[in-house]
Amino acid sequence: MLALVAAHLALAGLLPLLSARSHRAAFLVGALLPAGALVWGLANAARALGDGVTETTSWAPALGLSFSFRLDALGLVMLVLVAGLGALILAYSAWYFGPDSPEAARSAALLLAFAGAMLGLVLADDLLTLYVFWELTSIASFLLVGQGGEDRASRRAAVQALLVTVFGGLAMLLGFVLLGEAAGTYRISELLAEPPRGPMVGAALVLVLIGAFTKSAQLPFHPWLPAAMVAPTPVSAYLHAASMVQAGVYLVARLSPAFAGLALWWVPVVVAGLGTMLVGGWHALHETDLKRLLAFGTVSQLGFLMVLFGGGGRFGDVTALAGMAMLLAHGLFKASLFLVVGILDKRAGGRDVRELSGVGRALPGLAVMSVLATASMAGLPPLLGFVGKEAAFEAFLDGGGTPGLLIALGLLAGSVLTVAYSARFLWGAFASKPGVAAAQPQRPEAGLTVPAWLPALGGLALGLAYPLVDTLARGYAAAYPPTGAEYHLALWHGPGLPLLFSALAVALGAGLHRLREPVTAMHRRLRTPVSAQRAYELTVAGVERVAVLVTGRIQVGSLPTYLAVILTAVLLLPGTALVLGTTLPDEQVLYHAPMQVPLGVFVLIAALGLVRARRRFTAVLLVGVIGYGIGGLFVVDGAPDLALAQFLVETLTLVVFVLVLRRLPAHFREARSPRRVALPKALIAIAGGAMVASSAVVVSGARQQAVSDVSREYIRLAPEGAGAYNVVNAILVDFRALDTVGEITVLLIAAAGTASLVLATRYDRHRAERVISGSGGPEHEEEVLG
């Protein structure tokens, strides 16, 4: 199975070569591969309905990643939709895209790649394999949708689709990982055999559901799907009707046998599903663009499917039977209808309800086929849609109790809307409208009509051959607890509540369609306070606002601010360690020589003065003063050698500074910062200094390491071996004299280098109009120093 998927991806990579010669050939060659996949699936149907066909290929053993695939009843149904419709739609595309369409080359490759990814998704038997293909379908879909998008609206639509599905995908990945960790395995079949339980699983399931809802455009994530209708029609037919959007439903169906008993799983699924069904159906009633009408219809139908697959554990296996039938039916009729819209768009000059008129009379064949498909959508006998809907009502009415009745009533309302928008579709596409000029459609060629006819006929054939569907669905529904009486999918179950509901739906739906103008007027007056679209926009805008705010505060490009951030972190990190682990050394005295007090005050005053200094030279001098003050403290503490070193370094630094200062302006140029900026800076600086000082005290007290052998030996040897009473001196000039010589040498070389650099760049040498070396000349110095 991996080979099958890989073949799709590989051929997709090669198709552009073929497209360069002929678009049509590229599409047709591409169509062969999904057709082959379909044949392979059907040939393995018997095994799939039995134990299932499995295959595992190791991917990254070090990570425990592998590609696992399994073909079972549910997989087979999805395979039929994905591969069968994929082949048809690719063939349709061969005629849909003109010979010099700029989009054709890309579409052919991407559609095939998408088919491969989708195939991998529905066959995956490993949560991570599933995730991999899930994300690939998101990206392929994004690239497919995006190609037409040049205006602002379609751009936003593409971003929205991508953001919503990728966000959902990542949430789902997290859910998968949690689920896999809780169960100890990522294999779906093992997971279903022994479902894990626990609080972790609850969180995991919610995350997985977010992923499923985003992909299948469920409430409140639904707005992305109608927005994605800017894509070319074959793409919409494939992605947004038959395959990709069904992935969320598929995921719920896949995991439901294990978790459907949990209220945490089925309640959100059923509630969101019902809500989506109603909202989608309601919006579909008012759309004037046939494609958007179908998109909202898809949203609605996906909600219906969610209800069916989510309710399986609570309401028994009949819901699963209904779900399987509806899954198949929906893929077939929706693909057919989308293809019809594509034909209308190309050959009848548009897809706007208000502009199409008289198409039915001109193209009766197309109208008949559409009637067939819409009838299945509306749930009319003897089509597959009717078989599924009957079973759905039966499942919730029979033994479902009050919740079952409520759900059934919800489904009835949804079905009424479905019938109404089905009628609206037919009316909009084919009816002759008074006051609108009749369209003069061209006759579509067989390449366009045959792929549309086949799924429509499929809905009829499967409706008549319901035992076949029943066998297929039973292979999946066996995983659920059985309901009392054995139920089989069939066209006729005798009179009863389900039949009454079906009839009511058709009658009320037809009525609703008659009243379409007042209803639409009412819809216009209705102002919904909560809109999912607005919520999405507000979320995006809100995140951006927060980000701008934070960036404006801390990433201003100012060095002091950056330093403040780092200092704060320092205060928090070692500062916390300091406070927590503090053992103050005993007998701390403030000072032990009176001379320390004036020196300390002197240093402090110099430091404060430094902060206030406006002239660079003053600032440099004050830095020197601080250094000399510290040196003085060394003297008081009886370390004249240290003090000497300090004085020397300070003097040297001062000299270097003065050399540099010659090239800098005399004053600091920045304006003094206002108090509200200066104060936090001062506080952080003081806190940082205090932290370092106090840590010095604490740390010196904390040291317990015994004096090392080397040190003891040095101390012993200094007087007798080197005749020195200052051990440090003895080490520098005697014990490690060679090191010292080396250091002096390095220092000398560095100093010589620095000096030569300073001297070399004093003046510029001009040789034949070329500047040889660096900095500005004397005039420039004047200019800068003023």
Next chain:
Amino acid sequence: MLAVQQISGAGQVLAQRAQLPAIDYGALAPLLVILGAACVAVVVEAFVPRPARWGAQVAVTVLGLAAAGAALGVHLSSGAGGVVTLAGTVAVDGPALFLWGTLLALGLGSALLIADRTVEPGGAFVADAAVRVGTAQDRAQNRAQRAQPGGTTPGGTRAAAAGGHEEMQTEVFPLFLFSLAGMMAFTAANDLLTMFVALEVLSLPLYLMCGLARRRRLLSQEAAVKYFLLGAFASAFFLYGVALLYGYAGSVALADISQASAGTDRSDTLLFGGLAMLVIGLMFKASVGPFHTWTPDVYQGAPTPVTAFMAACTKVAAFGAILRVLHVGFESTSWTWRGVLWGIAIASMVIGAILGLTQTDVKRMIAYSSVAHAGFILVGAMAMTPDGLSGTLFYLLAYGFTTLAAFGVVTLVRDAEGESTHLSQWAGLAKRSPLTAAVFGFLLFALAGIPLTSGFTAKFAVFSAALADGMAPLVVIALVASAVAAFFYLRVVVLMYFSEPAADGPTVSVPGGFTTAAITLGVVVTLLLGVLPSFALDWAALGGFTS
């Protein structure tokens, strides 16, 4: 040592003859080759006439990298295990070898980007960095630059190379080699002092390289100054931490610190204070938030090839050192510092993801992305398991190549003023140059962690290791941060594919061989590690630290 011996010759103590430490030249060869190449490059800079320098420097650099790679290969194939050499200061063990290989490969890519003279006529580096911006000399330099307009054609390049003004500052090559050698030493340093020296060796050349941009020189110099000042602070913290740890353990060797901290009643103040200071220094180099503040400004200001080098190699080196410090020196005390590192990792991921959202400059955006990625890598570095170690090493490899190629693409999109890094200028890039947009889109998908790119396998390796080591909440936060970060990567993809190109937008230069090779290298590795990660994962898991 010798001095000590002389005195003790008169006395009686320390009588044993001091042994010169044994040096395993085979193991050290890659490092020595790079250092040697750096010295040769200095000599070239001094003695080879200017017109011939560029060629000579490129040859020295590439040959040096190749020779070091060959030496690494020889050492690896000899099957020697972890070696501690140079008197215990350098450990050439499994992770060090992996990181050396990574650094050399990434270094080759960076060197190619640095050496390129076709995208920007004469190279991305200024001819004479010492000329002050705004002076007469600078204006003369700019005029010389403008004299060769456009200049993406090979003919223009040759003219540029021939005209003396156009020659780039070739000192960048020895600087690059020294920095790379410092990075290699950094990842193999077995004691903290060696680590500090390596830190300075790697940092000082980088500070200089940041200031060498040919275009927008003030921005570049400002970046260099900021990087230098903040880097100096970080180095000071590092050194302070080393001092405290020496006070605690009486040694700077990581193994001794580990030994000292296991089962003693010493006061922990020094240990924690020291570790905290050390971590700050290391985190700064790895641009982990909240020590990342320099990153966006420096990434933006530095010449893009240098940014690529910094983003890829510095991160690898810094995390190599972090891994070694944590695994070798502080494994036994992991329960004490983990809480703090949790905080840092979360801060880094959140800062990178949230602040990245507002960026309108491609380079700054990738900078923030690097902050977020640093957080992800830190999550792996905290997992004290073999899986954690190998996963983190793998992540570094994967991230390095992706980000290198991404910056390589950034150098290509330009207008008359140089690189066009403002995002609005990238709008509709797919219509102008489908290949560039596709490559950059692929790299962004990799950064976002989409499957079949190295980003996914790397994230998976790191997160699953962290999960197995009991860091589930952190992994959750990391995934949320990934989702937010995906937002801004994908937004750029959308921008490139769905927007109308601006009328006066930038053009995409046709890169010369060097840049093409670097980008191809990055893209191919990104794809390979995404599709067939086993090879690299197995190598990363080859061995633990030796000390």
